Amino acid sequence: MKTNRTHIAFILAATLLLGACSESYLDVNPAGSTIIESQTKDINNFLRGSMLGIYSMMYTVSDHDAFGQRSIDIYTDLLCGDMALTARNYGWFFYDEQQETRSARSGYIWLLYYRMMYNINSVVKAAKEEAAMDSIAVYGLPNDGLCVVNADGDTIHTYTDEEATVANYYAEALTMRGYVYSKLEQLYCPIMRHIYGCQYNITNYPAFPLYDETNYEEVQPMAYLNDVFNRIETDLQTAIAYFDAFGDSYERENKLETDINVARGILAYSYLNKAYLSSQYDESMPLVVEPMTNALQYAEDVINSGKYEIIPNKDLTETGFNNVDDKSWMWGQNVSRETTGGLASFFGQVDIHSYSYAWAGDTKVIDKNLYDVIPDWDGRSKWFNDGSKSSSFKLCPDGKFFSAASPKSTSADDIDREWLSDNVFMRIESIYLIAAEAAYFLNDMTKAVDYLDAILSERLNSDNESAATDYAAFKATLTDRSVFALELYRNWRLEMWGEGYGLQTFRRLGYLYHDPNHPNETGVVYRGSNHLYNGGKAIDYNDDTDETIYTMMIPSSEYNYNPYLQ
Numbered sequence: 001m002k003t004n005r006t007h008i009a010f011i012l013a014a015t016l017l018l019g020a021c022s023e024s025y026l027d028v029n030p031a032g033s034t035i036i037e038s039q040t041k042d043i044n045n046f047l048r049g050s051m052l053g054i055y056s057m058m059y060t061v062s063d064h065d066a067f068g069q070r071s072i073d074i075y076t077d078l079l080c081g082d083m084a085l086t087a088r089n090y091g092w093f094f095y096d097e098q099q100e101t102r103s104a105r106s107g108y109i110w111l112l113y114y115r116m117m118y119n120i121n122s123v124v125k126a127a128k129e130e131a132a133m134d135s136i137a138v139y140g141l142p143n144d145g146l147c148v149v150n151a152d153g154d155t156i157h158t159y160t161d162e163e164a165t166v167a168n169y170y171a172e173a174l175t176m177r178g179y180v181y182s183k184l185e186q187l188y189c190p191i192m193r194h195i196y197g198c199q200y201n202i203t204n205y206p207a208f209p210l211y212d213e214t215n216y217e218e219v220q221p222m223a224y225l226n227d228v229f230n231r232i233e234t235d236l237q238t239a240i241a242y243f244d245a246f247g248d249s250y251e252r253e254n255k256l257e258t259d260i261n262v263a264r265g266i267l268a269y270s271y272l273n274k275a276y277l278s279s280q281y282d283e284s285m286p287l288v289v290e291p292m293t294n295a296l297q298y299a300e301d302v303i304n305s306g307k308y309e310i311i312p313n314k315d316l317t318e319t320g321f322n323n324v325d326d327k328s329w330m331w332g333q334n335v336s337r338e339t340t341g342g343l344a345s346f347f348g349q350v351d352i353h354s355y356s357y358a359w360a361g362d363t364k365v366i367d368k369n370l371y372d373v374i375p376d377w378d379g380r381s382k383w384f385n386d387g388s389k390s391s392s393f394k395l396c397p398d399g400k401f402f403s404a405a406s407p408k409s410t411s412a413d414d415i416d417r418e419w420l421s422d423n424v425f426m427r428i429e430s431i432y433l434i435a436a437e438a439a440y441f442l443n444d445m446t447k448a449v450d451y452l453d454a455i456l457s458e459r460l461n462s463d464n465e466s467a468a469t470d471y472a473a474f475k476a477t478l479t480d481r482s483v484f485a486l487e488l489y490r491n492w493r494l495e496m497w498g499e500g501y502g503l504q505t506f507r508r509l510g511y512l513y514h515d516p517n518h519p520n521e522t523g524v525v526y527r528g529s530n531h532l533y534n535g536g537k538a539i540d541y542n543d544d545t546d547e548t549i550y551t552m553m554i555p556s557s558e559y560n561y562n563p564y565l566q
Helices: 002-015 037-042 046-056 069-079 106-128 131-139 161-188 192-197 225-249 260-274 286-305 346-350 368-372 379-383 428-441 445-456 467-475 481-495 502-512 544-550 556-561
Strands: 083-085 147-149 155-158 206-209 222-224 329-333 364-366 423-427
Touching: 046 106, 046 161, 069 083, 069 106, 069 346, 069 423, 069 502, 106 161, 106 556, 131 155, 131 161, 161 206, 161 225, 161 260, 206 225, 222 225, 225 260, 260 286, 260 329, 260 423, 260 428, 260 502, 286 428, 364 368, 368 481, 423 428, 428 445, 428 481, 445 467, 445 481, 481 502, 502 544
Parallel strands: none
Antiparallel strands: 083 364, 147 155, 206 222, 329 423
């Protein structure tokens, strides 16, 4: 281990990329990947160059525990306890294991998303100033290839390929704006149950400042949550309409770029989190029906597109979640030698088959209590090390996340030292889970079971001869709403483990949970004994005294620089 520490220290010095950050995200000349107006004349294609810069912020490195979206995914999965840190040799992510993410990470998350927002708004503004957008305002979106055809069958306008490209970049920018605001809403606002329980509602709860292409150069006051949701929905619905109208003439070059199904997925998940779910739930409640209906619609649009496939059972432990070309991936980054963060990356923190902090001792593992409720028929237990070969790596995700260059070995001579494993941002399984949850809360148990079964039927344990029979018997029980609710909650936590869904799942659905070891308690989740901090502790988002642990705080720098908040 001493040798490992020496190597890690060397790599730290050699690969650390420091992001130059100002105290205010409204800098006149922002640093890093931000493109300022005076630079646009030197860019052959401003819109494409700007969008690539925005996407790059998803994986820009500021520190070894701050490398864009995948580091935020680790924060939140640790905060809710689904991921456990088992040792503290280097200290990375210990704030999150201690459940101090709210204060320790809020500044980084806030700055990252608002820097992205600044750039996004500059693209939206530039796109709207193009002639193509003037033509759309006059003639509308094309409805026959690139032609606008009226009710009489006459072509009244034809768009050029160049105009279609502008329209698609506009849609990409709106998609990213919807994505960033949906992330801010999920992290910096309590869930609906708490907002309404604390005598607020969606129209009077102050969320955070909203910026668009008309006001992003000036500091803005707090916006109400209803305005946030309206912005998310308007942006994403508009993006979907533009992608739909112009999509046949434009194909994204890689999965880092957003498209119509990514926009639908973001919107479906936003609607899912907009619903007011509580123990007083009634499927006739408009605060449930409307958002869940919309969530189901957009999720089904993605599923029915037929462009993505659930990871088949035969590949369950073969993908390593390291290749953006996987058919289940809807959105992700193809990591190259030019874009790798090295140790400052998800695989540099989690994969024991890569030269990583996890391999060197700071293992990040599945919560033991979550692992213990995986049924024998469920092959996803093989995503996690059972400790039979090495107790040092017990319950680490060495069957889910592993380098293609070194899928099995943990020998110092064999492990991957290039860190070229790709980053996943969205895959089709999350869309099936959205559809299953929305159908459940709309009381359509046939659909709910079908969508969940689409995943579970591809998750059978190939080492268990009775897995198919046992699962068939279990599936028959899913029509019971209480059984289904627990299975839905378990599958969000297990299927999407390490992908950043754990915290919001805990906040949204934790009130339904019944711990098998505490049958008389509802809505209480116990952290497993393998946590370095607070092992075995009960956590309950329904407890108002603990609510603030799980909702990010607006950083002090915002209060210092935003006069509306002073």
